Amino acid sequence: MAAFLGLFRRDLSLALRQGGDTGLVLGFFVLAVVLFPFGVGPEPELLRRIGAGIVWVAALLAALLSLDRLFEADYQDGELDLLVLSNLPLELAVLAKCAAHWVATGLPLALISPLLALLVDLDPASIARLFASILIGTPALSLVGSVAAALSLGARRRSVVLSLLVLPLYIPPLIFGAGAVEASEIGDGARAYLLVLGAISLAALALCPWASAAALRQALD
Amino acid sequence: MINWLANPARFIRVSEKAVPWCGWTAAAVLALGLFWSLVLAPPDYQQGDTVRIMYVHVPAAWMALSVYLFVAVASAVALVWRHPLAEVAARSAAPVGAAFTFVCLATGSLWGRPMWGAWWVWDARLTSVLVLFFLYLGYIALVNAFDDPSRGGRAGAVLALVGVVNLPIIKFSVDWWNTLHQPASVMRIGGPRIAVSMLVPLVIMAAGFMLLFALLLMVRMRTALNERKAMALRLNAGAVAPRQPEPEPAVAAHTAIS
Numbered sequence: 001m002a003a004f005l006g007l008f009r010r011d012l013s014l015a016l017r018q019g020g021d022t023g024l025v026l027g028f029f030v031l032a033v034v035l036f037p038f039g040v041g042p043e044p045e046l047l048r049r050i051g052a053g054i055v056w057v058a059a060l061l062a063a064l065l066s067l068d069r070l071f072e073a074d075y076q077d078g079e080l081d082l083l084v085l086s087n088l089p090l091e092l093a094v095l096a097k098c099a100a101h102w103v104a105t106g107l108p109l110a111l112i113s114p115l116l117a118l119l120v121d122l123d124p125a126s127i128a129r130l131f132a133s134i135l136i137g138t139p140a141l142s143l144v145g146s147v148a149a150a151l152s153l154g155a156r157r158r159s160v161v162l163s164l165l166v167l168p169l170y171i172p173p174l175i176f177g178a179g180a181v182e183a184s185e186i187g188d189g190a191r192a193y194l195l196v197l198g199a200i201s202l203a204a205l206a207l208c209p210w211a212s213a214a215a216l217r218q219a220l221d
Numbered sequence: 222m223i224n225w226l227a228n229p230a231r232f233i234r235v236s237e238k239a240v241p242w243c244g245w246t247a248a249a250v251l252a253l254g255l256f257w258s259l260v261l262a263p264p265d266y267q268q269g270d271t272v273r274i275m276y277v278h279v280p281a282a283w284m285a286l287s288v289y290l291f292v293a294v295a296s297a298v299a300l301v302w303r304h305p306l307a308e309v310a311a312r313s314a315a316p317v318g319a320a321f322t323f324v325c326l327a328t329g330s331l332w333g334r335p336m337w338g339a340w341w342v343w344d345a346r347l348t349s350v351l352v353l354f355f356l357y358l359g360y361i362a363l364v365n366a367f368d369d370p371s372r373g374g375r376a377g378a379v380l381a382l383v384g385v386v387n388l389p390i391i392k393f394s395v396d397w398w399n400t401l402h403q404p405a406s407v408m409r410i411g412g413p414r415i416a417v418s419m420l421v422p423l424v425i426m427a428a429g430f431m432l433l434f435a436l437l438l439m440v441r442m443r444t445a446l447n448e449r450k451a452m453a454l455r456l457n458a459g460a461v462a463p464r465q466p467e468p469e470p471a472v473a474a475h476t477a478i479s
Contacts, residue, residue: 147380148380154367156366156368164355164362168355169383171352175348211382214300221372
């Protein structure tokens with residue numbers, strides 16, 4: 001447990017202090033959302049209609065950008081070899097790194113999303129649903145992304161391969177995340193979407209550390 | 222059978238005999254199936270002749286799923302038992318599966334235009350098959366992204382197993398969601414719900430597609446094995462051949478002129 005917490009704290013402080021990773025990801029997120037009104041026109045009705053989707057897609061891309069850093073630096077300087085050899089099971093080490101990644105990217109993305117929702121003119125109820133869906137969905141993004149990040153270690157044109165692997169796997173969270181915001185307030189619409197999104201995140205929590213650890217082991221073989 | 226074929230040299234010998242047989246059978250079955258489905262089979266009472274697209278679309282869709290399952294099983298075998306042929310089989314099958322998936326999407330789109338009035342709709346079945354296509358592409362990209370081919374094979378194997386999650390979603394998407402795509406009418410509990418005059422050519426086409434896959438798989442595996450052998454020979458030749466003596470440096474002449 002001490003090793004788990006130590007690894008978590010180390011990754012988190014690296015992400016927060018070193019060159020402002022979190023700041024860069026947030027900056028990208030904001031800019032990506034701001035680009036859309038220029039592209040599709042500033043009519044509030046149109047933006048309100050597609051706003052949730054825009055914010056979600058931008059959040060996906062921002063999470064994708066940050067995946068590069070999840071294992072790459074540790075792979076380069078040999079730290080991953082030490083992690084494999086250490087007493088901490090590699091699955092738990094992956095979990096610690098994913099948790100740190102989520103606190104450093106997913107959580108800030110969720111926190112800033114209400115602000116961006118104002119830019120695309122969502123109403124308060126939709127903003128609350130958007131915040132909840134991003135908060136619930138981003139753990140799945142970090143966990144699923146960790147598998148692809150581990151698989152693509154050492155590949156040629158790594159970032160392109162990484163995005164090709166990750167984006168198809170990000171479609172289910174996107175469908176249910178954006179769907180939760182657009183679901184009508186009648187009945188259980190939004191709640192059902194959020195529950196499915198939570199199920200996706202929990203399934204990713206249960207399965208992805210195993211897959212990532214297997215991928216890391218074969219990368220270091 | 223599988224264990225016996227596990228030896229690559231034996232596989233090369235056996236497949237050399239099997240490829241022509243498989244090829245001619247596939248050609249014959251496909252020709253029969255195409256003739257039956259395009260000429261003999263009756264037009265649908267609602268769709269008219271457009272229904273004939275189904276005879277290519279449905280077998281392609283079955284193959285798209287089955288080939289992915291094949292890639293996943295071969296990947297699992299390659300990961301667990303380090304089976305030398307399983308990895309070659311998985312990486313050789315993937316592009317064929319991607320092609321089947323593309324055929325399935327393209328024919329579905331051609332059928333959808335007159336029937337649904339749209340080339341594409343974002344319903345669950347179509348979307349999940351599109352994701353399958355992207356998974357194939359990601360697998361192919363990952364397998365070829367490493368300088369060390371065995372590294373790419375292992376990374377691809379893990380990815381193929383992760384992607385298996387999508388298969389039940391595709392299969393049951395028509396039951397879980399209200400899709401525009403019709404629910405299963407052949408492989409369903411309670412027997413097929415399709416006229417025999419249409420079922421027979423459909424089954425023949427499916428058999429033809431399966432033979433075609435077996436043929437392409439064997440040819441691609443043989444190519445991959447030969448490629449690997451050629452690379453090993455080249456590396457060996459490079460290691461054994463004596464180095465050429467380096468030419469004498471021409472420095473003296475230069476200094477003399479200047």
